[in-house]
Amino acid sequence: MxxxxxxxxxxxxxxxxxxxxxxxxxxxxxxxxxxxxxxxxxxxxxxxxxxxxxxxxxxxxxxxxxxxxxxxxxxxxxxxxxxxxxxxxxxxxxxxxxxxxxxxxxxxxxxxxxxxxxxxxxxxxxxxxxxxxxxxxxxxxxxxxxxxxxxxxxxxxxxxxxxxxxxxxxxxxxxxxxxxxxxxxxxxxxxxxxxxxxxxxxxxxxxxxxxxxxxSVAEPFGPVVPGHRNLDPDARRARAAELFPYLRAVASADRRQVGHFTDSGVVLDFLSREKLPRLVSLGTSCPDHFLRTKVRPLLLDTAPDAPIDEVVARLAQLHAEYRVEYQAYYDRHATPESPAIRGADPAVVLVPGVGMFSFGADKQTARVAGEFYVNAINVMRGAEGVSTYQPVAEAEKFNVEYWQLEEDKLKRRPKPKALAGRIALVTGGASGIGLATVRLLAEHGANVIVGDINQAGCQAVAADLGGADVASGVAMDVTDFDAVKAGIAAGIVAFGGIDLIVNNAGITRAGSLADTSLEDWDLQYQIMPRGSFLVAKAAENALRAQGLGGDIINICSKNSVFAGPNNIAYSSAKAAQAHMVRLLAAELGDIGVRVNGINPDGVVRGSGIFAGGWGASRAATYGVAEEDLGKYYAQRTVLKEEVLPEHIAMAVLALTNGTLPITTGLLVPVDSGVAAAFMR
Known part of the structure; x- marks a missing residue:
């Protein structure tokens, strides 16, 4: 009762x-x-x-x-x-x-x-x-x-x-x-x-x-380091987007992590000060802090605008040293009863002039790790201002970090979802197939970058999915390479990288050879095959830098193999997009990126394309009422079932959730069985 x-x-x-x-x-x-x-x-x-x-x-x-x-x-x-x-x-x-x-x-x-x-x-x-x-x-x-x-x-x-x-x-x-x-x-x-x-x-x-x-003394952290400079806000965000995939690779050497970026005044000031190296080496003190930030951060000591090759080389050296040091820390204090080491990678990386990068199994954990290190900065400032910062002894930190009771708490956590720790970009994500896909990917644990030319729409979708710890809406016109690069960079800054790309943005202008204008032809090619190419090209550096493999899914069409009437531009553009699947699969396999495609039949319900005039055009071509177009498509299939946005989303999930881990170069029909479009 x-x-x-x-x-x-x-x-x-x-x-x-x-x-x-x-x-x-x-x-x-x-x-x-x-x-x-x-x-x-x-x-x-x-x-x-x-x-x-x-x-x-x-x-x-x-x-x-x-x-x-x-x-x-x-x-x-x-x-x-x-x-x-x-x-x-x-x-x-x-x-x-x-x-x-x-x-x-x-x-x-x-x-x-x-x-x-x-x-x-x-x-x-x-x-x-x-x-x-x-x-x-x-x-x-x-x-x-x-x-x-x-x-x-x-x-x-x-x-x-x-x-x-x-x-x-x-x-x-x-x-x-x-x-x-x-x-x-x-x-x-x-x-x-x-x-x-x-x-x-x-x-x-x-x-x-x-x-x-x-x-407190006037400068608790000491004077600003001579020659130090913070990049301006736009340059910091650009540098963060460039560095993040490399830092994520470091944080994910033992297990995949999601990232969070902080460039607040508190962080930038701490990173500019003379006492920074000493205080970083002392680590945090409060148990809640070092349980989330690890015993200490990794400090990347290159100039904020140093050439990326120089930064990557120094990062590899520092990471190797960090892992050796962390293993030694574990070995110094572990007993036969201690829980196994949970990984020797940093949870926080500090980059003077740029900001703080924190990592965790999911976005919330990564964000909270960063928030706790800001707490630690505040604590260090207060202690250094009136005394000397003196955290608890290293052995005591170990006894909390590897406390069996904490280990038991970790074991009580729910099993991670299939896409936990993965970061997905879906273009055309604010409606139709894209909307169904971002919803399903988020439901299965992915962080989602909702890319769409409709900025208000993609931001509304991101908010509906759960806000910044789950999704980020970014304006993205896939015909504009600068816009594509900016959108991907924004997504990387939001979550630390990119693992899964769904090239879904599309449009159609139906017409026969005589009726198809050059403008209609060019627009469809710009959005679909060229747009998919631009997204893959803009994401390639991040995919390679992370070293975590990945997935690219092109939403193609059964029209890529089926010769229907009065649809020459759309169908040939989809055929180019479909063949790109095979080409990219062959090229990106060396870094573990799988590339597959999906060939849907016409998705009428919930489709922005069909609602924008395409439905009326196709209904006229086939001599049926527009409201009956979905039923018409279904009746010409083997299974007699209408294809819905959710069906395509489920195919994306099947290709990316580990069910088909060594499948690449595949085009999956999701068309209820259009015999004329069977692959051969």
């Missing part, structure tokens, strides 16, 4: 959403909050005290009731009787499910003990940059005492778990203490009401920031 959300839980959710939506308070997925409430148990009719706490892997800014773990508080506290000491504290997580109330809600996080053992109704643990700057300062304990006296405690670095919960519970017994700075980690505060703990959080964060602002 359903129950209303208790008032305290509603307050918790509101507070969590407010705190989690403020980047000065905590970052995406960071921190956890809780409330203790009394409820009547449906099973016994007796009152029971419950702990509602943000579950593992949730985000405060978007937290809902389903994201809370719900535990019986007396059972949580009773676990202290079975606790065997710090060497065994990880086993305590296995006991949490035995404390569940009802179904227990979300999986409890490792931070559950600090919420259950502290004897206040409301407990919040956050990762504000200003407080972490103090937590990661060499003399952080003295700074905390100086700012807050005895009202805020200092807890030396402890990995999240039962020991940390015990330490905070002991501190919270002092009624003068309202919170604690956790060394190398963050802030925990408590209160008797939701409003009180929220006010305390904000007060402590504001006081930390005020201290940093008032006492």
């Amino acid at each position: 359903s129950q209303e959300i208790p008032v305290g839980v509603a307050e918790l959710l509101g507070r969590s959403n407010r705190l989690g939506s403020d980047p000065t308070v905590t970052n995406y997925g960071g921190g956890n909050t809780s409330v203790k409430v009394r409820q009547i148990s449906p099973a016994t009719g007796a009152e029971v005290e419950l702990l509602y706490v943000k579950g593992s892997g949730g985000d405060l800014g978007t937290l809902k009731a389903g994201g809370l773990a719900v535990l019986e508080l007396d059972r949580v506290r009773a676990l202290d009787n079975v606790y065997r000491g710090v060497e065994f504290e990880d086993e305590m997580v296995g006991y949490f499910p035995f404390c569940a109330f009802g179904t227990g809600g979300a999986a409890p996080s490792i931070d559950t003990p600090m919420h259950g053992l502290v004897r206040y109704d409301h407990v919040d643990h956050l990762h504000p940059d200003a407080v972490i700057a103090l937590a990661c300062a060499a003399d952080g304990e003295a700074l905390v005492h100086k700012i807050w006296g005895g009202t805020v405690a200092w807890v030396p670095w402890k990995r999240p778990g039962w020991e940390l919960g015990r330490a905070l519970a002991e501190i919270a017994k002092d009624p003068r203490v309202i919170g604690a700075v956790l060394g190398g980690h963050g802030l925990t505060a408590w209160g008797t009401t939701s409003d009180e703990v929220e006010a305390r959080n904000r007060q402590l964060i504001q006081q930390a920031q005020a201290y940093l602002d008032a006492n």
Whole structure:
């Protein structure tokens, strides 16, 4: 039976959403909050005290009731009787499910003990940059005492778990203490009401920031490096598009990654400063940071406008060194019980004068990795401004990065979708076959660049698919090589590269030899065979630079092999586009790019081409009513089924989702069986 959300839980959710939506308070997925409430148990009719706490892997800014773990508080506290000491504290997580109330809600996080053992109704643990700057300062304990006296405690670095919960519970017994700075980690505060703990959080964060602002040296990162210059915004984006596929190859040596680019003022300033190499080598400190950014970034130390061959050679050298260093880091600290190494490639690459490139298994993960490194920059600035940045020891970083509990969390993630990590460009993507294709590719995990001459249309489609973490709409006139190159560059900057191209843009002007004008002939050739050629040509460098293989799909037509009446320009243009499939398959096979084509019969429903006059023309040719044209096409086929945009999209999926991994140079009929167009 359903129950209303208790008032305290509603307050918790509101507070969590407010705190989690403020980047000065905590970052995406960071921190956890809780409330203790009394409820009547449906099973016994007796009152029971419950702990509602943000579950593992949730985000405060978007937290809902389903994201809370719900535990019986007396059972949580009773676990202290079975606790065997710090060497065994990880086993305590296995006991949490035995404390569940009802179904227990979300999986409890490792931070559950600090919420259950502290004897206040409301407990919040956050990762504000200003407080972490103090937590990661060499003399952080003295700074905390100086700012807050005895009202805020200092807890030396402890990995999240039962020991940390015990330490905070002991501190919270002092009624003068309202919170604690956790060394190398963050802030925990408590209160008797939701409003009180929220006010305390904000007060402590504001006081930390005020201290940093008032006492920081003028240039925490040191002076600007002599001769340094940032490229102007347009040049930065162009350089990012040029570099990104090479950087993606580096980040994807062990497993395919998607990218995110950041050239904010915070990032560019950090990259221009004298202390950059030292601070980059120290890496991040807060566990939430280095779990997402790895132990340190890769710093590409070439000039922002250096020749690309020089940059690629230096990048290869730095990448090799990074991998050796990361493997040595793993070997120094791994034990026989440690999880296997997850890959030795960087998650963040810094390029002075250009910006930051961050990577992840999907776009959101890549974006969040970049956001966390910006948090790390803010932390380093604050610490260097009033002290010296001193992150937790390398061994402690390893113990968090390769924590079995984190490994277990990774294993709970859903299995990746078939196209996860792949970046697709679909031309003519705002309507008809293109629209059905971008929807299906996105549904199966791809990031999609929706290219269309209709800029408003492609941007609306991208927004409908889920926005910037899923799709990007780019204006693209495939007859204009500059526009094609600009559109592909924009897509690369959005996602880091390009893996899958669907040349779908098309148009038709029906007519006999006598009726077909030179302009109609030229336009159809410019859009279809020439347009497909221009897209492939503009994408070739990225496909080669990534070293990840790829797919090119030309949406051709059964008319490429079927000689229908009064259609000379369209049909011959489609025949050229179809033969290009074979030619490109032969040429690009050496880099693992498969090239295939699809030959649909006339797709009437949802088609921009048919709605724009082509339908009326073909209906007149065949002597049927325009509204019956789809049915007419279907009746002349073997299967008697009308061909829909979704059928072509499914063929694209079959050719690109790993079902046909060694198929190239193939033209696939999707025409319900037009016997005259059978391939031979």
